[in-house]
Amino acid sequence: MRGRAKPPPAPLPQRDGIDPVRVRLPEDPEGRWATVGDHLRARFAGAVGAERVDAMFAEGRFVSVRGPVSADEPYAAGRYLWFHRDFAPEEPVPFQVGIVHRDAHLVVADKPHFLATTPRGRHVTETAVARLRRELDMPALQPAHRLDRLTAGLVLFVVRPEERGAYQTLFRDRLVRKEYEAVAPYDPGLVLPRTVRSRIVKERGVVAAREEPGEPNSETRIELLEHRAGLGRYRLLPATGRTHQLRVHMNGLGLPLVDDPVYPVVEAEGDADDWSRPLQLLARLLKFTDPVTGEPRRFESGLRLSAWPER
Missing domain, CATH: 3.30.2350.10 (Pseudouridine synthase)
Structure with a gap:
C-alpha cells in the first residue's frame, strides 16, 4: 500500500516566528461538502465560528500552492490549504533569551x-x-x-x-x-x-x-x-x-x-x-x-x- 504523499512546502512565510496552519481536505464519501467553504465552515465552526471563516476567505487568508482560495471553489479531497491563525494578545515576558x-x-x-x-x-x-x-x-x-x-x-x-x-x-x-x-x-x-x-x-x-x-x-x-x-x-x-x-x-x-x-x-x-x-x-x-x-x-x-x- 502506498503511503500518503509528502505535503508540499507552505506557500506562506512564518508570521511572528509561527508557521502557518496546514489543512488537508479529508475524503468525503457522503458528499457533505460541495465547496471548500462548506468544509471549512463546518470544521472551524466551534473554534472561531462560520462568520469568521467567511471573513478570512474575504481577506484572502486561505491559500493553496496556486494562491488564494475562494469559498465557492469545488471541494477536492486531499488538497492542501494553509492559513495564519489569529493570535490573541500576549503579555511579553520581560526577560531575554x-x-x-x-x-x-x-x-x-x-x-x-x-x-x-x-x-x-x-x-x-x-x-x-x-x-x-x-x-x-x-x-x-x-x-x-x-x-x-x-x-x-x-x-x-x-x-x-x-x-x-x-x-x-x-x-x-x-x-x-x-x-x-x-x-x-x-x-x-x-x-x-x-x-x-x-x-x-x-x-x-x-x-x-x-x-x-x-x-x-x-x-x-x-x-x-x-x-x-x-x-x-x-x-x-x-x-x-x-x-x-x-x-x-x-x-x-x-x-x-x-x-x-x-x-x-x-x-x-x-x-x-x-x-x-x-x-x-x-x-x-x-x-x-x-x-x-x-x-x-x-x-x-x-x-x-x-x-x-x-x-
Missing part, C-alpha cells in the same frame, strides 16, 4: 523563567522558539526537546530540519546528561544523596501531577550541594523525563522548590505571573556526544537562581 552556543547545527539557548519553549495554549508568539526565529532570522529553527515554562536554563535548538530527528533521538534514548539546580528548604534529617523512583501520573486538564502506587516510571538522583539560612542548593539528575518530575520528587521528600506555584499547593489559577518570584529550578548542564559531528558536547547555563545569590 540568552545564546550559550551557536554553530551550523545547533543553537543552545538560556531560556528565562516564564517563557514557554514552544507554542501551546495561550502562549504562542511569546515562546522561545518564536523569539529566536525572529531575532536570529532562522525560520527553520526547531527545538530538540522542551523545558517547562516556569523552569529556566538550557534548551537545545536544531538549525537544520533534516538533523532534528538525530538530536531528538538523543533525548528519547536518554543519551544526554542533564543536570538541574534547585533551591528548596534544608532538612538536616534527610539523608542525601539519594535516588528517588516513583510512578508519576499527569492528567490532561489537571495542573499538578501526582505520585501513585505502581511500577515506577520516573527516576531522579538528588544531591545537596550546600545549605545556609534554612535553604539548600541541590543538584538534580533526572534519568527520565516525566512532566514536573523534579518538582514532584522534591515535594515528595518534603522539600518543595522555592516559589513553586503548584507544589505543594496549587495557587489560584488564572492569576498573572509574578515576575519577581520565579520558580527556583534551573537546567544547568547538557552533555552528550553529537550525533551529527561525533564530537563531545558540553554546555552550561550562564543563569543563576535568585534565591541563592553569590556571596
Whole structure:
C-alpha cells in the first residue's frame, strides 16, 4: 500500500516566528461538502465560528500552492490549504533569551523563567522558539526537546530540519546528561544523596501531577550541594523525563522548590505571573556526544537562581 504523499512546502512565510496552519481536505464519501467553504465552515465552526471563516476567505487568508482560495471553489479531497491563525494578545515576558552556543547545527539557548519553549495554549508568539526565529532570522529553527515554562536554563535548538530527528533521538534514548539546580528548604534529617523512583501520573486538564502506587516510571538522583539560612542548593539528575518530575520528587521528600506555584499547593489559577518570584529550578548542564559531528558536547547555563545569590 502506498503511503500518503509528502505535503508540499507552505506557500506562506512564518508570521511572528509561527508557521502557518496546514489543512488537508479529508475524503468525503457522503458528499457533505460541495465547496471548500462548506468544509471549512463546518470544521472551524466551534473554534472561531462560520462568520469568521467567511471573513478570512474575504481577506484572502486561505491559500493553496496556486494562491488564494475562494469559498465557492469545488471541494477536492486531499488538497492542501494553509492559513495564519489569529493570535490573541500576549503579555511579553520581560526577560531575554540568552545564546550559550551557536554553530551550523545547533543553537543552545538560556531560556528565562516564564517563557514557554514552544507554542501551546495561550502562549504562542511569546515562546522561545518564536523569539529566536525572529531575532536570529532562522525560520527553520526547531527545538530538540522542551523545558517547562516556569523552569529556566538550557534548551537545545536544531538549525537544520533534516538533523532534528538525530538530536531528538538523543533525548528519547536518554543519551544526554542533564543536570538541574534547585533551591528548596534544608532538612538536616534527610539523608542525601539519594535516588528517588516513583510512578508519576499527569492528567490532561489537571495542573499538578501526582505520585501513585505502581511500577515506577520516573527516576531522579538528588544531591545537596550546600545549605545556609534554612535553604539548600541541590543538584538534580533526572534519568527520565516525566512532566514536573523534579518538582514532584522534591515535594515528595518534603522539600518543595522555592516559589513553586503548584507544589505543594496549587495557587489560584488564572492569576498573572509574578515576575519577581520565579520558580527556583534551573537546567544547568547538557552533555552528550553529537550525533551529527561525533564530537563531545558540553554546555552550561550562564543563569543563576535568585534565591541563592553569590556571596
